[in-house]
Amino acid sequence: MSRLSQALAGGEFVVTAEIAPPKGADLAPALATARAFVGVTAVNITDNQGANMRMCPLAVAALLVGRGIEPILQLTCRDRNRMALQSDLLGAAALGVENVLVLSGDHLRFGDHPGAKSVFDLDSVQLLQVVDGLMAGHNMAGKPLAGFPRFFAGAAVTPEAEPFELMFQKFAKKVENGARFFQTQAVFDPVKLERFMAVARPLGVPVLLGVLLLKSARMARFLNDNIPGVRVPAQLIDRLEQAARPLDEGVAIAREMVAAARQHCQGVHLMTLGCEERIPEILG
Amino acid sequence: MIISDQKSKEELLQVLDGKTRLFLVGCAACATACKAGGEEEVFKMLEWLTSVGKEVTGSVVIDEACHIMRAARDLRQHKGQVEEAEALLVLACGAGIQSISSSTDQRVIGGLNTLFLGNIRRFGQYEEKCSLCGECILNETAGICPVTTCAKGLLNGPCGGMEEGKCEADREIDCAWHLIFERLKKQGRPGVFRRPVPPKDWGKKRKPGRHKIT
Numbered sequence: 001m002s003r004l005s006q007a008l009a010g011g012e013f014v015v016t017a018e019i020a021p022p023k024g025a026d027l028a029p030a031l032a033t034a035r036a037f038v039g040v041t042a043v044n045i046t047d048n049q050g051a052n053m054r055m056c057p058l059a060v061a062a063l064l065v066g067r068g069i070e071p072i073l074q075l076t077c078r079d080r081n082r083m084a085l086q087s088d089l090l091g092a093a094a095l096g097v098e099n100v101l102v103l104s105g106d107h108l109r110f111g112d113h114p115g116a117k118s119v120f121d122l123d124s125v126q127l128l129q130v131v132d133g134l135m136a137g138h139n140m141a142g143k144p145l146a147g148f149p150r151f152f153a154g155a156a157v158t159p160e161a162e163p164f165e166l167m168f169q170k171f172a173k174k175v176e177n178g179a180r181f182f183q184t185q186a187v188f189d190p191v192k193l194e195r196f197m198a199v200a201r202p203l204g205v206p207v208l209l210g211v212l213l214l215k216s217a218r219m220a221r222f223l224n225d226n227i228p229g230v231r232v233p234a235q236l237i238d239r240l241e242q243a244a245r246p247l248d249e250g251v252a253i254a255r256e257m258v259a260a261a262r263q264h265c266q267g268v269h270l271m272t273l274g275c276e277e278r279i280p281e282i283l284g
Numbered sequence: 285m286i287i288s289d290q291k292s293k294e295e296l297l298q299v300l301d302g303k304t305r306l307f308l309v310g311c312a313a314c315a316t317a318c319k320a321g322g323e324e325e326v327f328k329m330l331e332w333l334t335s336v337g338k339e340v341t342g343s344v345v346i347d348e349a350c351h352i353m354r355a356a357r358d359l360r361q362h363k364g365q366v367e368e369a370e371a372l373l374v375l376a377c378g379a380g381i382q383s384i385s386s387s388t389d390q391r392v393i394g395g396l397n398t399l400f401l402g403n404i405r406r407f408g409q410y411e412e413k414c415s416l417c418g419e420c421i422l423n424e425t426a427g428i429c430p431v432t433t434c435a436k437g438l439l440n441g442p443c444g445g446m447e448e449g450k451c452e453a454d455r456e457i458d459c460a461w462h463l464i465f466e467r468l469k470k471q472g473r474p475g476v477f478r479r480p481v482p483p484k485d486w487g488k489k490r491k492p493g494r495h496k497i498t
Contacts, residue, residue: 078436082483104443107435107453118436125440126483140483158444166449166465169477170441177480185444228445228452 002098003070004042005152008181008206014267015283016072016183016208017276018044021055030060034069036276039283042099044183044269047074050227051111058088062095072154072183073097078105081121086130086139093134093149101154101183102127106228124155125170128178155179157207158229159187159196168199175203183269185229186212188236188253190260197264206266211257213272213282214250217241247275254282286314286350286377287402287410288321291395297336299393300373305339306393307362307369309384311349311376319408320396321349321375329375329395341368349380356387366390418488424476426467431484433460439481 007014017040019030034043043064045057061071073092075085092100104124108114122130130140131153137145155174161167171182182200187193187210200207212230214220217240220232236253243249254270261268272279291299300306308326315321323345330340342365346358359366366372371391374381378398385392402410415432421439422429431437435453442461445452449462468475 104436104438107445109453120436120438121486122483123436123438123440125480129480129482156444158446161442161444161446162448163462163465166442166462167446169465173440173480228443229447231447 001150002042002152004072004099005180007041008266012041012267013262014206014208015040015270016042016044016267017270017272017279018046019060020046020049021057021060023052023054025055027055027060027063031063031067033276034064035067037069038280040270040279041267042070042072044072044074044101047076047103047105048079048111049074049106051078051106051108051113053111053113058092058095058097061092061097065096070099071097072099072101074101074103075127076103076105077120077122077124077127078108078118081119082130082140085122085127086134089131089134089151090145090149093151098150099152099154100131101156102131102179103156110226110228125173125177128153128155128174132178152180153178154181154183156185157182157196157200158185159200160185160189160192160231161229164195168196171200172203175205179205181205181266182207184208184210186210186223186271187257188212188232190257193260193264201264208267208269209257209261209265211254211261211268211270211282213254213270213275213278214240214246215273215275216246216250247278251278251281255284258282285317285402285404285410286379287399287412288315288318288377288396289399290320290325290375291397293332296395300333300338300371303370303391303393304337305341305369305371306333307341307366307372307390308333308343309349309359309372309374309376309380310343310345311380312345313348313350315349315376315380315396316345317404317407318410321345321380325375329373333373341365346376346380346383349374349376349383352383352386355380355383359384359387416489417484417486418490419485421476421481424478424481425464426471426475428460428464428467430460430464430476433463439476439484441477 017037019033045060047057061073064071102124108118134149137148157171217237220237223230240246310321310326371393373393373395374384375395381394400412403413417431442459446459451457451459
């Protein structure tokens, strides 16, 4: 059983963080970042995040396992068909990766290869079913596996998305089809978080709140314009604008969201983007 | 209808390089409606080819260029002109071009880009609503195809990029799943939301595509 699943089952307030594989073959900085995380139970390895080509996350996840750091392997439907997804999952199991986060994947228009052919052979709900199937000992073709993998599969949710009912339908479908935990897109509005958790809580699946460290008003505006599902309220942008030291203000905002998460969620997923040294303060 | 448009004149000049005598083929069906390869466009093409120093040995506008037997018959009727040409310039969709290329050993040059199976909003304004995937779930999606109109072709609801019911890939466009959801709601039925939709059987999209009604 993964430490992540144990910690969530034990009712701990769980902290996860994330690293992006390098845009190249030099893994040293990413590994250094992963090692620098304090108080973090598991580390997400993003999968060609934002549709930008990077090193294969499975390789990075396996190297983390070897260093005693528990990975959460992100797996998007954008870049692989059903055969590649299953084959990567079996490879992940063999390499000791247990946590997987199943995602549709950002649209190619956001990334550095807009002319690529996107795959989306499966969607995230279908991939969750596939993970369950592999654990039950058969592949999508119904063929038995020699050795069952064991996974702790999670999924993503955008609690602030509108229409709420439609977003929630997809969330519930993921729960029904094998999502054992959720990591949310970055949320900046505690009221909307509360509304979401009020209906999500009865489904009984742990939710780790996405907390993104805002470094400046400029960054906040960039997120609003370019990152699907992220909305920084105007009032927070004003706070960052007026702050003498915007990064400190960003840390303060992140602390407020962590406090909201302690009230409503089972943990937080931190996105600190190069400011990992501020994590103790954010959690403080 | 198959939506097509003409290749740019620059590209045409490139593909026609070295060929001076051409036979022109148009299509009276979709390419005519798209104003890409009808009588008028064939005539304009003839004028342009002449203006850039090419010679046109003859032309024909086939009723449906995709009709393989008809295309072959119409070409036979212009046998002399076809043989006199160094290449055939075909203003038809990809299917039409291939009817022609299967009917002659002459070099066939396509003058159009084939875009999609389109619905017509008004002339010159087309919308892609069907991907010909061979496994239709429109009955459950209130008549809105997510395979085509969701930017990711998702089958179980919107992605995390939906904002205010708009699509992640283009904020000007409605999220297909939002439209499906709203229309099903109006109809008072759960439709596709009732069940997890299994992965598509892409094997039903016949490739190579042949179909015979039995």
